[in-house]
Amino acid sequence: MPVSLPPALELSIDLLRCPTCRTRRLRHDRGALRCSTGHTFDIGRHGYVSLLTGTRATSGDDAAMVQARDRFLSTGRYMPIRQTITGLAADAVPDQGTVVDVGCGTGYYLAGVLDQLPHARGLGLDSSVRALRSAARAHARAAVVTWDVFRSFPLADAMADVVLDVFAPRNPAEFHRVLRPTGRLIVVRPTGRHLAELHGRVPAMVTIDPAKEQRLRQALDPFFEAAVTEQVEYAASLTGLEALDLVRMTPSARHLSPAELNDDGLLPDQVTVSVLATAYRPR
Ligand SMILES: C[S@@+](CC[C@H](N)C(=O)[O-])C[C@H]1O[C@@H](n2cnc3c(N)ncnc32)[C@H](O)[C@@H]1O
Numbered sequence: 001m002p003v004s005l006p007p008a009l010e011l012s013i014d015l016l017r018c019p020t021c022r023t024r025r026l027r028h029d030r031g032a033l034r035c036s037t038g039h040t041f042d043i044g045r046h047g048y049v050s051l052l053t054g055t056r057a058t059s060g061d062d063a064a065m066v067q068a069r070d071r072f073l074s075t076g077r078y079m080p081i082r083q084t085i086t087g088l089a090a091d092a093v094p095d096q097g098t099v100v101d102v103g104c105g106t107g108y109y110l111a112g113v114l115d116q117l118p119h120a121r122g123l124g125l126d127s128s129v130r131a132l133r134s135a136a137r138a139h140a141r142a143a144v145v146t147w148d149v150f151r152s153f154p155l156a157d158a159m160a161d162v163v164l165d166v167f168a169p170r171n172p173a174e175f176h177r178v179l180r181p182t183g184r185l186i187v188v189r190p191t192g193r194h195l196a197e198l199h200g201r202v203p204a205m206v207t208i209d210p211a212k213e214q215r216l217r218q219a220l221d222p223f224f225e226a227a228v229t230e231q232v233e234y235a236a237s238l239t240g241l242e243a244l245d246l247v248r249m250t251p252s253a254r255h256l257s258p259a260e261l262n263d264d265g266l267l268p269d270q271v272t273v274s275v276l277a278t279a280y281r282p283r
Protein backbone atom coordinates (compact mmCIF):
# COMPACT_ATOMS: atom_id res chain seq x y z
CA MET A 1 0.00 0.00 0.00
CA PRO A 2 1.43 3.44 -0.88
CA VAL A 3 2.57 5.48 2.09
CA SER A 4 0.37 8.52 2.66
CA LEU A 5 1.96 11.93 2.90
CA PRO A 6 3.00 12.51 6.54
CA PRO A 7 1.24 15.68 7.81
CA ALA A 8 4.57 17.37 8.63
CA LEU A 9 5.72 16.81 5.07
CA GLU A 10 2.50 18.24 3.70
CA LEU A 11 3.24 21.43 5.65
CA SER A 12 6.71 21.79 4.12
CA ILE A 13 6.54 20.15 0.70
CA ASP A 14 6.55 23.54 -1.06
CA LEU A 15 10.05 24.21 0.34
CA LEU A 16 11.60 21.13 -1.27
CA ARG A 17 13.26 21.07 -4.68
CA CYS A 18 14.16 18.09 -6.81
CA PRO A 19 17.77 17.21 -5.89
CA THR A 20 18.42 15.98 -9.42
CA CYS A 21 17.20 18.90 -11.54
CA ARG A 22 17.55 21.39 -8.65
CA THR A 23 14.86 23.93 -9.45
CA ARG A 24 11.71 21.84 -9.89
CA ARG A 25 9.19 21.43 -7.10
CA LEU A 26 8.23 18.04 -5.73
CA ARG A 27 4.68 16.70 -5.54
CA HIS A 28 3.20 13.80 -3.67
CA ASP A 29 2.21 10.91 -5.90
CA ARG A 30 1.39 7.40 -4.65
CA GLY A 31 3.73 7.14 -1.68
CA ALA A 32 6.57 9.06 -3.29
CA LEU A 33 7.64 12.60 -4.12
CA ARG A 34 8.03 13.30 -7.81
CA CYS A 35 9.21 16.28 -9.89
CA SER A 36 7.57 17.21 -13.18
CA THR A 37 10.21 15.38 -15.20
CA GLY A 38 9.67 12.17 -13.25
CA HIS A 39 12.51 11.97 -10.72
CA THR A 40 11.04 9.98 -7.87
CA PHE A 41 11.93 9.79 -4.18
CA ASP A 42 10.43 7.34 -1.72
CA ILE A 43 8.65 8.24 1.46
CA GLY A 44 9.74 5.51 3.89
CA ARG A 45 7.23 3.87 6.17
CA HIS A 46 9.14 5.47 9.05
CA GLY A 47 8.08 8.87 7.76
CA TYR A 48 11.24 10.34 6.24
CA VAL A 49 11.85 11.07 2.55
CA SER A 50 14.93 9.61 0.89
CA LEU A 51 16.20 12.46 -1.25
CA LEU A 52 19.78 11.21 -0.98
CA THR A 53 19.71 8.47 -3.57
CA GLY A 54 22.37 6.83 -5.72
CA THR A 55 25.44 7.51 -3.65
CA ARG A 56 25.78 6.33 -0.08
CA ALA A 57 26.55 8.98 2.47
CA THR A 58 30.10 8.79 3.72
CA SER A 59 29.18 9.80 7.23
CA GLY A 60 26.23 9.73 9.58
CA ASP A 61 25.44 8.13 12.90
CA ASP A 62 24.85 4.38 13.10
CA ALA A 63 22.05 2.65 15.00
CA ALA A 64 23.97 2.25 18.26
CA MET A 65 24.98 5.93 18.30
CA VAL A 66 21.42 7.05 17.59
CA GLN A 67 19.96 4.87 20.35
CA ALA A 68 22.49 6.20 22.83
CA ARG A 69 21.79 9.80 21.75
CA ASP A 70 18.05 9.33 22.02
CA ARG A 71 18.34 7.82 25.50
CA PHE A 72 20.80 10.44 26.70
CA LEU A 73 18.85 13.45 25.39
CA SER A 74 15.61 12.12 26.90
CA THR A 75 17.19 12.41 30.39
CA GLY A 76 17.04 16.20 30.03
CA ARG A 77 20.77 16.63 30.84
CA TYR A 78 21.14 18.88 27.77
CA MET A 79 17.92 20.80 28.40
CA PRO A 80 19.81 24.08 29.12
CA ILE A 81 21.35 23.84 25.62
CA ARG A 82 17.93 23.30 24.10
CA GLN A 83 16.49 26.26 26.02
CA THR A 84 19.28 28.54 24.82
CA ILE A 85 18.74 27.51 21.20
CA THR A 86 15.00 27.99 21.57
CA GLY A 87 15.51 31.50 22.96
CA LEU A 88 17.80 32.49 20.09
CA ALA A 89 15.44 30.99 17.50
CA ALA A 90 12.30 32.57 18.96
CA ASP A 91 13.82 36.01 18.40
CA ALA A 92 14.25 35.28 14.68
CA VAL A 93 11.20 33.26 13.63
CA PRO A 94 7.99 35.14 12.75
CA ASP A 95 4.55 33.59 13.12
CA GLN A 96 4.29 30.73 10.59
CA GLY A 97 8.05 30.86 10.06
CA THR A 98 10.32 28.04 8.97
CA VAL A 99 13.14 26.36 10.88
CA VAL A 100 15.65 24.09 9.11
CA ASP A 101 17.84 21.83 11.27
CA VAL A 102 20.93 20.56 9.43
CA GLY A 103 22.39 17.36 10.87
CA CYS A 104 19.22 17.20 12.98
CA GLY A 105 20.02 13.79 14.46
CA THR A 106 17.05 12.56 16.50
CA GLY A 107 15.30 15.94 16.14
CA TYR A 108 15.63 16.83 19.83
CA TYR A 109 16.56 20.49 19.28
CA LEU A 110 14.20 21.07 16.35
CA ALA A 111 11.31 19.68 18.40
CA GLY A 112 12.21 21.94 21.32
CA VAL A 113 12.19 25.02 19.07
CA LEU A 114 8.88 24.07 17.42
CA ASP A 115 7.28 23.49 20.83
CA GLN A 116 7.83 27.17 21.58
CA LEU A 117 6.60 28.38 18.17
CA PRO A 118 3.05 27.08 17.77
CA HIS A 119 2.65 28.12 14.11
CA ALA A 120 6.14 27.40 12.77
CA ARG A 121 7.09 24.47 10.57
CA GLY A 122 10.34 22.53 10.73
CA LEU A 123 12.50 20.58 8.34
CA GLY A 124 15.33 18.30 9.45
CA LEU A 125 18.17 17.10 7.21
CA ASP A 126 20.54 14.29 8.12
CA SER A 127 22.49 11.60 6.28
CA SER A 128 21.66 8.93 8.87
CA VAL A 129 18.41 7.06 8.22
CA ARG A 130 18.65 5.66 11.74
CA ALA A 131 18.63 9.18 13.15
CA LEU A 132 15.77 10.21 10.87
CA ARG A 133 13.57 7.34 12.05
CA SER A 134 13.63 9.00 15.46
CA ALA A 135 13.47 12.52 14.06
CA ALA A 136 10.34 11.66 12.04
CA ARG A 137 8.56 11.06 15.37
CA ALA A 138 10.09 14.01 17.18
CA HIS A 139 7.43 16.62 16.39
CA ALA A 140 4.14 16.81 14.48
CA ARG A 141 5.38 19.86 12.51
CA ALA A 142 8.89 18.54 11.72
CA ALA A 143 9.37 16.92 8.31
CA VAL A 144 12.63 15.05 7.75
CA VAL A 145 14.63 14.15 4.66
CA THR A 146 17.88 12.32 4.05
CA TRP A 147 20.57 14.64 2.81
CA ASP A 148 24.35 15.15 2.82
CA VAL A 149 25.22 18.57 4.20
CA PHE A 150 28.18 18.87 1.81
CA ARG A 151 25.94 18.82 -1.27
CA SER A 152 23.62 21.60 -2.49
CA PHE A 153 20.53 21.40 -0.34
CA PRO A 154 17.27 20.21 -1.99
CA LEU A 155 15.62 23.40 -0.79
CA ALA A 156 14.32 26.59 -2.37
CA ASP A 157 16.28 29.84 -2.01
CA ALA A 158 15.48 32.12 0.95
CA MET A 159 12.93 29.75 2.53
CA ALA A 160 14.21 29.60 6.11
CA ASP A 161 13.92 32.03 9.00
CA VAL A 162 16.33 29.97 11.08
CA VAL A 163 18.93 27.39 10.13
CA LEU A 164 20.13 25.35 13.11
CA ASP A 165 23.42 23.52 13.18
CA VAL A 166 23.98 21.76 16.49
CA PHE A 167 27.17 19.70 16.82
CA ALA A 168 26.85 18.93 13.11
CA PRO A 169 28.88 19.48 9.92
CA ARG A 170 28.40 22.82 8.17
CA ASN A 171 27.95 24.21 4.66
CA PRO A 172 28.08 28.02 4.98
CA ALA A 173 27.30 28.79 1.32
CA GLU A 174 24.16 26.66 1.37
CA PHE A 175 23.11 27.99 4.78
CA HIS A 176 23.31 31.46 3.25
CA ARG A 177 21.38 30.55 0.10
CA VAL A 178 18.42 28.98 1.94
CA LEU A 179 18.15 31.67 4.63
CA ARG A 180 16.01 34.75 4.16
CA PRO A 181 17.99 38.00 4.39
CA THR A 182 16.27 38.64 7.74
CA GLY A 183 16.96 35.11 8.98
CA ARG A 184 19.49 33.75 11.45
CA LEU A 185 21.95 30.88 11.40
CA ILE A 186 22.35 29.34 14.86
CA VAL A 187 25.52 27.30 15.36
CA VAL A 188 26.14 25.31 18.54
CA ARG A 189 29.56 23.79 19.16
CA PRO A 190 31.56 22.53 22.14
CA THR A 191 34.27 24.57 23.89
CA GLY A 192 37.54 22.96 24.98
CA ARG A 193 36.01 22.27 28.43
CA HIS A 194 33.04 20.30 27.12
CA LEU A 195 32.98 16.79 28.66
CA ALA A 196 36.62 17.29 29.69
CA GLU A 197 36.27 14.69 32.48
CA LEU A 198 35.22 12.11 29.91
CA HIS A 199 38.02 13.01 27.52
CA GLY A 200 40.46 12.70 30.40
CA ARG A 201 39.39 9.15 31.21
CA VAL A 202 38.54 7.69 27.82
CA PRO A 203 41.65 8.11 25.67
CA ALA A 204 39.81 7.03 22.52
CA MET A 205 37.42 9.99 22.76
CA VAL A 206 38.17 12.50 20.05
CA THR A 207 39.40 15.69 21.69
CA ILE A 208 38.33 19.14 20.61
CA ASP A 209 40.81 20.86 18.36
CA PRO A 210 41.78 24.24 19.89
CA ALA A 211 41.89 25.87 16.42
CA LYS A 212 38.26 24.94 15.78
CA GLU A 213 36.81 28.32 16.75
CA GLN A 214 39.17 30.11 14.40
CA ARG A 215 38.31 27.75 11.55
CA LEU A 216 34.61 28.27 12.17
CA ARG A 217 35.08 32.04 12.02
CA GLN A 218 37.05 31.80 8.78
CA ALA A 219 34.52 29.49 7.14
CA LEU A 220 31.49 31.61 8.08
CA ASP A 221 33.01 35.05 7.65
CA PRO A 222 32.33 35.46 3.88
CA PHE A 223 28.62 34.75 4.44
CA PHE A 224 27.70 35.69 8.01
CA GLU A 225 28.43 38.04 10.87
CA ALA A 226 27.89 37.04 14.50
CA ALA A 227 24.95 38.84 16.11
CA VAL A 228 24.90 37.25 19.57
CA THR A 229 26.81 34.48 21.32
CA GLU A 230 25.66 32.70 24.46
CA GLN A 231 27.86 30.43 26.50
CA VAL A 232 26.13 27.54 28.24
CA GLU A 233 28.29 25.93 30.91
CA TYR A 234 27.28 23.79 33.87
CA ALA A 235 28.15 20.63 35.77
CA ALA A 236 25.92 17.65 35.03
CA SER A 237 25.88 14.62 37.31
CA LEU A 238 25.56 11.32 35.51
CA THR A 239 24.38 7.81 36.26
CA GLY A 240 26.57 5.00 34.96
CA LEU A 241 24.27 4.45 31.98
CA GLU A 242 24.18 8.15 31.13
CA ALA A 243 27.97 8.34 31.16
CA LEU A 244 28.11 5.27 28.95
CA ASP A 245 25.58 6.77 26.53
CA LEU A 246 27.63 9.96 26.28
CA VAL A 247 30.51 7.81 25.03
CA ARG A 248 28.31 5.59 22.87
CA MET A 249 26.77 8.55 21.03
CA THR A 250 30.20 9.44 19.63
CA PRO A 251 32.26 7.50 17.08
CA SER A 252 34.81 6.87 19.89
CA ALA A 253 32.75 3.95 21.19
CA ARG A 254 33.80 1.92 18.16
CA HIS A 255 37.37 1.99 19.43
CA LEU A 256 36.52 0.69 22.89
CA SER A 257 36.08 -2.94 23.87
CA PRO A 258 32.95 -4.01 25.81
CA ALA A 259 35.24 -4.65 28.79
CA GLU A 260 36.54 -1.09 28.66
CA LEU A 261 33.02 0.31 28.30
CA ASN A 262 31.73 -1.72 31.23
CA ASP A 263 34.60 -0.88 33.54
CA ASP A 264 32.78 0.78 36.45
CA GLY A 265 35.71 2.88 37.52
CA LEU A 266 36.42 4.30 34.07
CA LEU A 267 33.64 6.80 33.58
CA PRO A 268 33.09 9.97 35.64
CA ASP A 269 29.90 10.57 37.63
CA GLN A 270 29.93 14.26 36.74
CA VAL A 271 30.90 16.17 33.62
CA THR A 272 31.24 19.77 32.55
CA VAL A 273 28.87 20.70 29.77
CA SER A 274 30.29 23.69 27.92
CA VAL A 275 29.04 24.94 24.56
CA LEU A 276 28.78 28.17 22.61
CA ALA A 277 25.59 29.05 20.75
CA THR A 278 25.90 31.88 18.22
CA ALA A 279 23.17 33.49 16.15
CA TYR A 280 24.59 34.88 12.89
CA ARG A 281 23.03 37.34 10.48
CA PRO A 282 23.59 36.84 6.76
CA ARG A 283 25.84 39.37 5.02
C1 LIG B 1 26.88 14.92 16.80
S1 LIG B 1 25.41 14.51 15.89
C2 LIG B 1 24.33 15.86 16.32
C3 LIG B 1 22.87 15.55 16.06
C4 LIG B 1 21.88 16.61 16.58
N1 LIG B 1 22.09 17.92 15.95
C5 LIG B 1 22.03 16.72 18.08
O1 LIG B 1 22.79 17.59 18.51
O2 LIG B 1 21.41 15.93 18.80
C6 LIG B 1 25.89 14.87 14.23
C7 LIG B 1 24.79 14.56 13.23
O3 LIG B 1 25.25 14.91 11.93
C8 LIG B 1 24.90 13.88 11.03
N2 LIG B 1 25.85 13.94 9.90
C9 LIG B 1 27.14 13.57 9.87
N3 LIG B 1 27.67 13.80 8.65
C10 LIG B 1 26.66 14.30 7.88
C11 LIG B 1 26.57 14.72 6.52
N4 LIG B 1 27.62 14.69 5.72
N5 LIG B 1 25.37 15.17 6.09
C12 LIG B 1 24.30 15.23 6.90
N6 LIG B 1 24.33 14.86 8.19
C13 LIG B 1 25.49 14.39 8.68
C14 LIG B 1 24.98 12.61 11.84
O4 LIG B 1 24.23 11.55 11.28
C15 LIG B 1 24.43 13.09 13.18
O5 LIG B 1 23.04 12.93 13.27
Ligand SMILES: [Zn+2]
Nearest residue numbers: 018021035039
Ligand atom coordinates in the same frame (compact mmCIF):
# COMPACT_ATOMS: atom_id res chain seq x y z
ZN1 LIG C 1 13.80 16.36 -11.12
